[in-house]
Amino acid sequence: MNTDLGFIRKDVEINAEGTLIKGWLYLPLRKKNEPHPAIVMAHGYAGLKEMYLESYAKKFAQNGFAVVLFDYRNFGDSEGTPRHEIDPWQQVEDYRHVITYASSLSEVDSESIGIWGTSYSGGHVLVVGATDKRVKCVVSQVPTISGSKIAHRRVNGDALTELLSSFAEDRLNRQRGGDPVYYSVVPGGEFENSVYKSKDALEFYLKGSEKFNNKVTLRSIELSRGYEPGAFIANISPTPLLMLVAKNDFITPTDLALAAYEQALEPKQLALIPGGHFDPYTQYFDQSSNAALEWFKTHLFD
Template identity: 30%
Template structure:
């Protein structure tokens, strides 16, 4: 894969894979909550790139190859700022037409697609795949799949972590996924497929599947789906009907509020688009990208390449 992508840097220490494309369009991508760029984007990035699109797949600050201390801390405001920097950087890539840029993400990052698309009307398209559109609703549902004692221990650890951060103490890390009864970010049934979907055969051994407990506090109250009515760009929302980690209903409601949204529903849990529903989902996303990102000839891109 090294021959088709190169490592680049932008913004506040963000590191990304840049796959130079041929059709003038570009898809900016990143992983879900504390999921680094390789397990979070590789299988979709390959398909988009094979179809001619440039791809910019990045790590948020504090995660993966990107800079930022302390490590494994996820802050909504910083991650949205990293997205903004990625959008601006993608427009400077020599083979990319700045008018043919799309954004793609899933899970928590998929929820970010709503405010990002609302704030960036110059985007050609946006794809929110199994997004967490309503943090409180997802948190309530997740609580049904966790033991009360473990929930209390997690809350205590998150609060102590947040207080410790005020005096510079190292993060108190918790697993991204574990069995119910374990202090972890997620213990929902479909979250147990995380490695099967994103890291089969430990393909990405460098992916540290831990996150600072403090990171969950803001996410629990974050409701990005409320921005859906302000999204004026073409928006594709992909939901899995049995999703227990980022519920389908709030995302369907958000899609209905967005003026130019298209909705794709598939059976299965949170990771269905990475597993048995991968082909129909990636084909639907490619059709959407071709329709909206490549709706105008990539004249700017060709002129740049000839210059």
């Protein structure tokens, strides 16, 4: 318990229709016996709750918010198989399950629940915010906007032909009872191919947590190519949306995020963060976290 910091943190288990999602519940120490507004949050592509997100959760809790920070199914402490498989639509459902859990708590004001997402989950919260009106506020940091557009920028020509063939072979193998094919998330893992190859991605993932397992299923890559969360952005309104966009983002490209923001309706706000995709968590943490905190305060506190 972190009572000296103004909050307590508890391990929690959430029944997601038979699969246990595990996470941390942060509760501010009450000055009044009243329920708190709440924030539900999770990481991006292959990320774990231990990787950089505790700083955000602690900051939100110290400012009066209950927070549920969780691992998706198939990752970290949560149950689910195949391990290290990322189905974006299933992760969207995991957000919904955790929102349901948060709304059931006596310490939480079920009418004041916000969601925070980053990178891949920055896309997830666009979908959830547009389709689940239990959500009263959305913060989307360096979000995935279009899986197909990102995929075409990263892989083309002969490499694309080879990749598409590998998807088909993996599906046939799995249908016959074989094990999934895996990629490393970043170079240096046990698998020759990796999802990301940049130096900043390598540092981000490998320094994030000792619990990080540097692998993801090939099907996760296939599923990402058809994931289009930006298509939902115009439907978030009238739920308030804050987008935090890195000025030099080549992972979830800056231009795609800015174009999507133009499609969003009011109330909305854009915060431009210096640097690249991974800088909001570290070098510009104060800027990214303060912007999110003020947005949540404005729209979740009475």
